[in-house]
Amino acid sequence: MHIVADENIPLLDEFFGEFGRLTRLPGRLIDQTALGDADVLLVRSVTRVSAGMLAGTPVRFVGTCTIGTDHLDLPGLAAAGIEVASAPGCNARGVVEYVLSCLLTFAEQSATPWQDRTVGIIGVGEVGGRLAAVLQALGVKTLLCDPPQASQGREGLVELDELIAHSDVISCHVPLTCEGPHPTWHLLDARRLESLRPGTWLINSSRGPVIDNQALSAVLGQRPDLLVALDVWETEPLVDPALAARCRLATPHIAGYSLDGKLRGTAQIYQALCRFLDRPASLALEQLAPRSGAGQWQLEPGTPPDWALTRALRLVYDVRDDDARLRAMLNRVQDEQESREGFDRLRKEYPLRRECNLLRVVTAASEPQLARRLLAAGFDLGG
Ligand SMILES: NC(=O)c1ccc[n+]([C@@H]2O[C@H](COP(=O)([O-])OP(=O)(O)OC[C@H]3O[C@@H](n4cnc5c(N)ncnc54)[C@H](O)[C@@H]3O)[C@@H](O)[C@H]2O)c1
Ligand SMILES: O=C(O)[C@H](O)[C@H](O)COP(=O)(O)O
Numbered sequence: 001m002h003i004v005a006d007e008n009i010p011l012l013d014e015f016f017g018e019f020g021r022l023t024r025l026p027g028r029l030i031d032q033t034a035l036g037d038a039d040v041l042l043v044r045s046v047t048r049v050s051a052g053m054l055a056g057t058p059v060r061f062v063g064t065c066t067i068g069t070d071h072l073d074l075p076g077l078a079a080a081g082i083e084v085a086s087a088p089g090c091n092a093r094g095v096v097e098y099v100l101s102c103l104l105t106f107a108e109q110s111a112t113p114w115q116d117r118t119v120g121i122i123g124v125g126e127v128g129g130r131l132a133a134v135l136q137a138l139g140v141k142t143l144l145c146d147p148p149q150a151s152q153g154r155e156g157l158v159e160l161d162e163l164i165a166h167s168d169v170i171s172c173h174v175p176l177t178c179e180g181p182h183p184t185w186h187l188l189d190a191r192r193l194e195s196l197r198p199g200t201w202l203i204n205s206s207r208g209p210v211i212d213n214q215a216l217s218a219v220l221g222q223r224p225d226l227l228v229a230l231d232v233w234e235t236e237p238l239v240d241p242a243l244a245a246r247c248r249l250a251t252p253h254i255a256g257y258s259l260d261g262k263l264r265g266t267a268q269i270y271q272a273l274c275r276f277l278d279r280p281a282s283l284a285l286e287q288l289a290p291r292s293g294a295g296q297w298q299l300e301p302g303t304p305p306d307w308a309l310t311r312a313l314r315l316v317y318d319v320r321d322d323d324a325r326l327r328a329m330l331n332r333v334q335d336e337q338e339s340r341e342g343f344d345r346l347r348k349e350y351p352l353r354r355e356c357n358l359l360r361v362v363t364a365a366s367e368p369q370l371a372r373r374l375l376a377a378g379f380d381l382g383g
Helices: 012-019 074-079 092-110 126-137 147-151 160-166 190-194 213-222 241-246 259-277 305-316 319-332 336-348 358-364 368-376
Strands: 002-006 021-025 040-043 061-064 083-085 119-122 142-145 169-172 201-204 227-230
Touching: 002 012, 012 021, 012 040, 012 259, 061 259, 074 083, 083 259, 092 126, 092 169, 092 201, 092 227, 092 259, 092 305, 092 319, 119 126, 119 160, 126 142, 142 160, 160 190, 190 213, 213 241, 227 241, 241 319, 319 336
Parallel strands: 002 021, 002 040, 040 061, 061 083, 119 142, 119 169, 169 201, 201 227
Antiparallel strands: none
16 A cells, blocks of 8 residues: 655654655645655645545545644545545644634733633534533633534524624634634634724734635734734745734644644544444554653642742744744745745644643642642543
8 A cells, every 4th residue: 555645743753654655745745746656645724635636546445634624625636435534623732722822912011801701612622512511611701603514403502793782802723614603714804804803912823815815914914903913824835024014923823723622633633544444443643652641741839829820831833933933934935935934844843743732731830729620620631
C-alpha cells in the first residue's frame, strides 16, 4: 500500500509505517501528479481534495487529521465512492484554551473583568459546547446560537441577531459552509459587524471567511472600541496587514495547535483507516505519544485565590506569544509571497504546546471550590 501524507502530520511512521510505503509532502504541494500510485491520502487543512483531483489515481481513502472538513469536496468524494474520515473534536481543548487566553488579554487591555461579560457563542458543537461548559462553570453568562441544533429540537438557543444584540463577547465556532439551510460564509457581514454593541470583544478561531474580512477592516477603522482576535483569515495563508494591525490579537491559525490535539487527530485517522481496511487497530495513542503535559504547571506558592485561575490559564497558554510571532513576521516580510511562506513557517515550526490539566493546576493551588465547579461542569482538561 502506498500512503501519501502531509509532512506536518505527527507520528506518521509510528501509526502508518506498518501499512506500507509512506511519502511525505508539504500539504500545499499535494496534487494529482504528486499522488502517483497512492492508495491512501492523509491531509491536514491546507490540501484541497476533490474527486477530480483523485480521478485516475488508486486513492480510495482520504483522511484529514483535523476537525474542519471545508477543504474536502465531501459530496463529490462520496459520489466517487471514496471513503473520507476526519477527526472530530481532536483539538477542541486547545481552541478553548485559546479563547480563554483571548478573554484574559482583552480584560487586561480594557481593564474590564471578563467574568462579568455575557459571552455569545456561535456554533455549539465540540469547541463551542466545551467553551460554554467551562464559562458556565465559572459563573459567566452565555448566549448560544446554533440553528442546525435548534432545528433538531435543542432548547435554550437564540437567533444570531439576538445574540449579537445582547453579547459583550462573541466567539465563532462554526464550520465553513457555503450551501445548505444555514451557510456560514460571511455569517458576520457588514450589517452584523456594524451592529456589534459598543466595546464588543470578537474572537474568530473557526474559519476566516465566516467573517467578511474587508467589512471587518472597514468597521474597525471606524470603531476602535471593538477588540478583535483573529486566528483565521479569509485569504490564508496571506494575512491582510492592515486588518491585522486593527486587530488586538492576530495569530496564524494555531488556536488548536497543541501537540495533544495534533496527535489525537493522527490517532483518530489511524483508527478510521483500520476500520476501512477491516483490520484491528493494534496501536493506541497512549503507547506512542510523549507523556502528557499534566504536572508541568505550578502556581507560585501563595497565589491569591482570586488570581489563581487567571495565573493557571496564563501558565498553560498565552496567546500574546503567538500574536507577537505573527506581527514580527508581518513586519519583516517584503512581499506577499514571503508573507504566505512566513505564515506557513510559523505553523510548521510551532513551539511545543501541551494541553492543560486546569483542574489539577487549580486544585494544587488550594482552590477546591473552583475545582469543584469545573469538575461539576465536566471540564476535563487533561488526564
Ligand atoms: N483555528 C483552529 O485551529 C481550529 C481548530 C479546530 C476547529 N476549527 C474550526 O472550528 C469549527 C468548529 O469546530 P467544532 O469541533 O466545534 O465543530 P462541530 O461540528 O462539533 O460544531 C460546529 C457547530 O456549529 C453549528 N453550526 C453550523 N452552522 C451554523 C450556523 N449557521 N450558525 C450557528 N451554528 C452553526 C453546528 O450545528 C455544530 O453544532 C471547525 O469546523 C473548524 O473549521 C478551527
Ligand atoms: O480544523 C482543524 O482541526 C484546525 O483548523 C486545524 O488545527 C488546522 O491545522 P492544519 O490542518 O492547518 O495544520
